[in-house]
Amino acid sequence: MAQADQIIAKSADELARLIADGGLSSTEVTTAFLDRIDAVDSQVEAFLHVDREDALKQAGEVDNKRSAGEALGPLAGVPIAVKDVLCDETKACTCASRMLENFRPPYSSHVVNRLKAADAVLIGRTNMDEFAMGSSTENSGFQKTKNPWSLDSTPGGSSGGSAAAVAASMAPLALGTDTGGSIRQPAGFCGIVGLKPTYGRVSRYGLVAFASSLDQVGPMSHDVSGSARLLQAIAGHDPLDSTSLPEPVPDYLSTIDQPIDGLRIGICREHYGEGLSPEVDRAVQAAVDTYIEQGAEVVDVELPHSKYSVATYYIIAPSEASSNLARYDGIHYGYRAEKFDDMIDLYARSRGESFGAEVKRRIMLGTYALSAGYSDQYYNKALKVRRLIRRDFDDAFSKVDVILSPVTPSPAFKIGELADDPLAMYLSDIYTISANLAGIPGISIPAGQSESGLPIGLQLLGPTFGEETLFRAARMFEQRTDWHKQRAALA
C-alpha cells in the first residue's frame, strides 16, 4: 500500500496521535486527503468548496508550531470537513442555497473558532440539503451528493456531504448539524459514527438557523474515539448563545474504553413493527445480542408519545423555519431579483427565484401553523405534545442507561426514489426526531450491512448530558465488531 493510502485509512484518533508524536506531519496528512478529494470527489460530490492552498497553509502552520516546540491543540493537524451551514469568516457560507450563494459571513461560528483553536485543518465545506431541510442531500441548490458505498444511492441528509466525505476517506472527521436526524441518519446511511449532542451542549452561535429550538452541531467520524475527540473540542458554554449550558465538559477520551458494568439497555417494542426492513431489524437484534454477551441487561421501556414525534416535528420545525428564514428578503443580504416592480414584488421574486421547493414547502407549512386562528390548533398543541415526548424519556431513563433502536427504517434509498414523496422522506427520520424534540443526545454507529452491501446503523439515545455514557456504550459494541473498520470500495 502506498503511503497516502495508509494515511487516509487511519482513524482521526490515530492521525491526531501520530501528528502529535511527530510520526507524520500535518502537511503529509493533509496532502493525502486533498489528493483523495481530487481523485474521488468528482464521483461523490461531497464538497462545495475546497481550497487546497489554504488547507496546506493551515497544515504548514501546525507543523511549524510543532517544530518550534509550541503547545499544540487536541486536533492538531487533523483535517476536518465542515458543513456549509457553519459560518467561517474566511469562506462563503451558502447553506447549499442559491439565496446565499455569494454570502460571506462577517464573523465565524463558535465551533469553527474552537476548531481553529484546537489546531485542526479545515479542509473544505460540505454539501447539504438546502438550509438543512431534507434527508437525502438531494435538496441542495448546487449538486447531489452520492453515497460512497453505492453511487446511485443517497448519502442521507441533511449532513450528507459531511457523511460522504468521511465515508469516502476524503476527511477523517466532519462537522454536521442535526435538527431532526441530520447527523445520525446520514451517518447510518454511510456507515460512520455521528453524534447529536444534548441541546445546549454545543454553541449554535454562527450556525445559520433552521429550527432554533432543535438545531445542534455535532461530530462525524469513522469510529467512536474520533467523535469523542471532536466533541471535546467543540462542547462547552458560550455566552454568545443564550441556549448554551454552563455544564462542565467531561474528559470523554479518558473514559471511553471503560465498559459500563451491568449496562441497562432500553428497548421500545413499538420501534420494531411495521415499516422496519427485515435487514435492519436483524442487525439491531444482533447488536442487542452483542451487548447481552457483555453482561448488559435488556429492559422494556414505553415511549407512548413517540408515535406523534414526526407530526410534532413537522409543525415545530417549519414554524421556526418560517420565522428564521424571513430575514432572506433580497434586501438585507442574499440573492436579489434583478427585475421587480415594488418592494413587495422584490421580496417575492428574490425568495421565489432562489429558494428550492422543499424550503418553500416548509415556509408555507410553518406560516400556516403559526397564523392567527390556527396557532392553538397546531403550533401550541405541538409544543404540548413535545413536553409529553420529553416526559416519556425522563421516565424511561429512570430505568435504563441508554435506549437502543434502529437509526432508520431501511438502508440508504436510491437517488430520486423518495424525491417526489415528501411524506415518505419525512418518515425516514422516524427514529431520530424524538431526541431533538426531547433535547437528549443520540449516537449512530455502524452495525451491519444489507445484502447489497449498504451500511446499517444502530442508534443509542442517552439522558440529558449523557454523551459520556453514549461514547462508552458505543465503544463496547465497537470493541466486539468491525463494522466501523469497513470502508467504501471507491476506485
Ligand SMILES: NC(=O)C[C@H](N)C(=O)O
Ligand atoms: N435537518 C434535519 O435534521 C433533517 C430532517 N430530515 C429535516 O428535514 O428537517
